[in-house]
Amino acid sequence: xxxxxxxxxxxxxxxxxxxxxxxxxxxxxxxxxxxxxxxxxxxxxxxxxxxxxxxxxxxxxxxxxxxxxxxxxxxxxxxxxxxxxxxxxxxxxxxxxxxxxxxxxxxxxxxxxxxxxxxxxxxxxxxxxxxxxxxxxxxxxxxxxxxxxxx
Ligand code: FES
Numbered sequence: 001x002x003x004x005x006x007x008x009x010x011x012x013x014x015x016x017x018x019x020x021x022x023x024x025x026x027x028x029x030x031x032x033x034x035x036x037x038x039x040x041x042x043x044x045x046x047x048x049x050x051x052x053x054x055x056x057x058x059x060x061x062x063x064x065x066x067x068x069x070x071x072x073x074x075x076x077x078x079x080x081x082x083x084x085x086x087x088x089x090x091x092x093x094x095x096x097x098x099x100x101x102x103x104x105x106x107x108x109x110x111x112x113x114x115x116x117x118x119x120x121x122x123x124x125x126x127x128x129x130x131x132x133x134x135x136x137x138x139x140x141x142x143x144x145x146x147x148x149x150x151x
Contacts, residue, residue: 002036002071009034010042014049024050024060028067037068065118072115073108077150078132082121085128093129094118096143100150114150 003009013034017027027046031038038061047054061067079097081090098104101114108115124130127139133149141149 003034005035005039005041007041007045010039010045011049014045018049024052024057025064028061028064032067036072037070040069068115070108073112075113075134075150076115076117076132078117078119078122080120080122080124080128080130081118082125084121084125085130088128090129093131093141093143093146097146100143100147 010031013030014027017023017030020026024046027050028038031042043054043057043061046052046057050057061069077097079085079090079094081094094105097116101107101109101116103109103114103116105116105118119132122130122132122137124137124139129141130137130139131141131146132138138145138149
């Protein structure tokens with residue numbers, strides 16, 4: 001369960017990590033862990049704290065696709081689309097999930113129940129297609145197995 005966006009809490013997280021070398025990425029991860037996404041309002045806070053331009057911060061957030069820009073659904077489904085999983089049918093699994101949930105990759109269902117995301121290798125290559133559902137690693141997934149998991 002993630003907290004609602006809170007600028008005071010965000011400032012505290014930034015202050016905790018700002019002394020680290022290459023602090024921006026660890027801070028972005030910490031903010032996403034706390035709030036479930038990186039709120040656009042974090043950009044000026046980060047720029048000020050790390051002496052960067054807002055454009056630089058914005059560019060980094062946009063470059064790394066693991067950072068979300070809005071609050072995720074209650075359940076986050078991350079499907080591996082890297083090579084080994086693709087060779088084992090990840091593409092058709094993604095298509096199945098997009099149709100079933102009625103959303104594209106990076107989307108969240110209208111009821112806020114599911115967010116669907118692509119990831120690039122979960123370290124479960126021998127058991128592809130692989131996915132992570134709410135942090136739980138799953139392998140050898142088929143549409144039927146996915147239905148069971150999502151139910
Ligand atoms: S390629 Fe999918 S888990 Fe490694």
